[in-house]
Amino acid sequence: MASSSSSSSSSFPFILFFTLLCLCKCNASPRLPTTLTIIPISSHLSKSSLPSLDQIDAHDKARLIFLDSLAAKKEATIASGTPFHQAGSYLVKAKVGTPGQALLMAMDTSYDAAWVPCSGCIGCSNPTPFAHKNSSSFRPLHCAMPQCRQAPNSFCAAPWCRFKATYGASSFEGLMSLDSLALADDTLPRYAFGCLRQVTGKPVLSQGLLGLGRGPLSLLSQAGNLYRNTFSYCLPSFRSSSFTGTLRLGPVGxxxxxxxxxxxxxxxxxxxxxxxxxxxxxxxxxxxxxxxxxxxxxxxxxxxxxxxxxxxxxxxxxxxxxxxxxxxxxxxxxxxxxxxxxxxxxxxxxxxxxxxxxxxxxxxxxxxxxxxxxxxxxxxxxxxxxxxxxxxxxxxxxxxxxxxxxxxxxxxxxxxxxxxxxxxx
Structure with missing residues (x-):
C-alpha cells in the first residue's frame, strides 16, 4: 500500500507537465500565411503610358537576352532605350532598415539577389530611395563574407564588397550590404542586398528588385527555414488598375x-x-x-x-x-x-x-x-x-x-x- 502511494505521488509532476504541455500546444495559434499584395507596375502609370505591343516585344527580347546571360555569368545586353524592369513587372511592398523604410520591389523568379536604390545614388530615378544612413542596422558587406562571392559581378574594394553590371546603354554599380528586410509581419535580419550608388545611361531600376530564384542570395535561401523553400503568387492583369494579386510565402495557406x-x-x-x-x-x-x-x-x-x-x-x-x-x-x-x-x-x-x-x-x-x-x-x-x-x-x-x-x-x-x-x- 505504501509502495503504491509513493508511486502515485512521484508520477504526479510528470502528469502535470504533460497536461500543461498539451494545453500549450492546443492553445497555440497556428502560424498565419505571410501574404503580400502584388501590384502591377502599370497601375503606377497613366493610361497613355501603358506599354504598347511594340514596347512589350522590346521588353521581352531584352529579357531573353538577360536570361541567356545567366548561363556563364555573362553581362547582359539590353536594347538601347528599353528600360529594364519597367514593363511587365509586378511589385511588392517591403521595408528595409531600422526603422523600416517602405520600398516597392519588383519580384523576379529568374534572379537571386535583391537591389535597392540608395540615397545619393547618381542617376537613380527613384524619388524616394533607401536612406541607408538613417538605418541603425545597415552594414556594408565585408569582402571576406561568403555573400560577396555569391553576388553577380562582385569585386573587392577593400575591405568592402562592391558590384557592377552592364545592360547595353545602361550600367549600375553599388555596395553589397546587410540590413533588415521586412515582408508583411516577418523580419529577416542581416539580409544581403545591393545598395545602388550609380547608374549611367538609361535608368535600369526605378524601384528595388526582390530575387525569388533558387540560388544562395535569393529570398528563399536567405530566409532559412522560415518559408521552407516555398512560395506562390497569383498575378493580376498588368493592364488592370483595380485588381491586385498576392505573393504568399511559406507552405501555410x-x-x-x-x-x-x-x-x-x-x-x-x-x-x-x-x-x-x-x-x-x-x-x-x-x-x-x-x-x-x-x-x-x-x-x-x-x-x-x-x-x-x-x-x-x-x-x-x-x-x-x-x-x-x-x-x-x-x-x-x-x-x-x-x-x-x-x-x-x-x-x-x-x-x-x-x-x-x-x-x-x-x-x-x-x-x-x-x-x-x-x-x-x-x-x-x-x-x-x-x-x-x-x-x-x-x-x-x-x-x-x-x-x-x-x-x-x-x-x-x-x-x-x-x-x-x-x-x-
Whole structure:
C-alpha cells in the first residue's frame, strides 16, 4: 500500500507537465500565411503610358537576352532605350532598415539577389530611395563574407564588397550590404542586398528588385527555414488598375487541390525554374512538334522555364510555328502583324484555348490569356512569339501574361511547381 502511494505521488509532476504541455500546444495559434499584395507596375502609370505591343516585344527580347546571360555569368545586353524592369513587372511592398523604410520591389523568379536604390545614388530615378544612413542596422558587406562571392559581378574594394553590371546603354554599380528586410509581419535580419550608388545611361531600376530564384542570395535561401523553400503568387492583369494579386510565402495557406510537375535542375543556370513540357494543344488538337523543341538539355540550356519577368510566352521557332499555324487555321481570318507579333487580326473572333502539357500536369489557358489587345485600335494578336534570333533560342519561357489569374506554387523543398486557376482580386 505504501509502495503504491509513493508511486502515485512521484508520477504526479510528470502528469502535470504533460497536461500543461498539451494545453500549450492546443492553445497555440497556428502560424498565419505571410501574404503580400502584388501590384502591377502599370497601375503606377497613366493610361497613355501603358506599354504598347511594340514596347512589350522590346521588353521581352531584352529579357531573353538577360536570361541567356545567366548561363556563364555573362553581362547582359539590353536594347538601347528599353528600360529594364519597367514593363511587365509586378511589385511588392517591403521595408528595409531600422526603422523600416517602405520600398516597392519588383519580384523576379529568374534572379537571386535583391537591389535597392540608395540615397545619393547618381542617376537613380527613384524619388524616394533607401536612406541607408538613417538605418541603425545597415552594414556594408565585408569582402571576406561568403555573400560577396555569391553576388553577380562582385569585386573587392577593400575591405568592402562592391558590384557592377552592364545592360547595353545602361550600367549600375553599388555596395553589397546587410540590413533588415521586412515582408508583411516577418523580419529577416542581416539580409544581403545591393545598395545602388550609380547608374549611367538609361535608368535600369526605378524601384528595388526582390530575387525569388533558387540560388544562395535569393529570398528563399536567405530566409532559412522560415518559408521552407516555398512560395506562390497569383498575378493580376498588368493592364488592370483595380485588381491586385498576392505573393504568399511559406507552405501555410497554399492550395491543396493542385497538380504538380517536377522541377528540373540545370547546373549552368541553377537560378531558373526548369520544368519538362511534353506537348502543346490548340483547341482539342495536339500540334505536331519535333522532340527537340521541348527536350531538356542542361548543356545547351534547352527546355522550358517559368519566368515572372517575361511578359508574353516565347517558344522556340519550331514550337511557335506549329502553334501559330494551328491557331491561324482555327481563326480563318485575314492575318496581319503588329510589332513583333505576326498573328494579328482586325476583325472580332473567338480564340481557341491553348494547353501546355507537362509531366503530371497540364494548364489550359483561358481565352483572355491567349490573345493580347492593342492599346489603340481594334487589333488583337496571339499572345505568344518566337524567341529572338540574337539569343539562345532553345529555351521556352512560360511568361507572366499566360500565368495571370493562376496560382503558381513554387515548392522548391519538394522540387516541384504547381498551377491552379485563381482569379486575383
Amino acid at each position: 497554399q492550395p491543396t487541390r493542385i497538380d504538380f510537375t517536377p522541377l528540373l535542375t540545370n547546373p549552368s543556370r541553377p537560378t531558373l525554374y526548369y520544368v519538362n513540357m511534353t506537348a502543346i494543344r490548340v483547341g482539342r488538337r495536339f500540334v505536331n512538334l519535333p522532340p527537340s523543341a521541348l527536350a531538356f538539355d542542361p548543356t545547351t540550356g534547352a527546355g522550358t522555364i517559368f519566368d515572372s519577368g517575361t511578359m508574353v510566352t516565347r517558344l522556340v521557332a519550331p514550337a511557335y510555328a506549329a502553334v501559330r499555324d494551328e491557331f491561324r487555321k482555327r481563326i480563318n481570318l485575314p492575318v496581319s502583324s503588329l510589332g513583333g507579333y505576326d498573328t494579328c487580326f482586325t476583325e472580332p473572333f473567338v480564340p481557341p484555348t491553348i494547353s501546355f502539357h507537362f509531366d503530371g500536369m497540364f494548364v489550359t489557358l483561358p481565352r483572355e490569356n491567349v490573345v493580347i489587345h492593342s492599346s489603340y485600335g481594334t487589333t488583337t494578336c496571339l499572345a505568344m512569339a518566337s524567341a529572338p534570333d540574337n539569343v539562345n533560342s532553345v529555351v521556352n519561357v512560360i511568361a507572366s501574361y499566360q500565368q495571370q489569374n493562376h496560382r503558381v506554387l513554387y515548392d522548391v523543398a519538394n522540387s516541384r511547381i504547381g498551377v491552379s486557376r485563381e482569379l486575383c482580386s
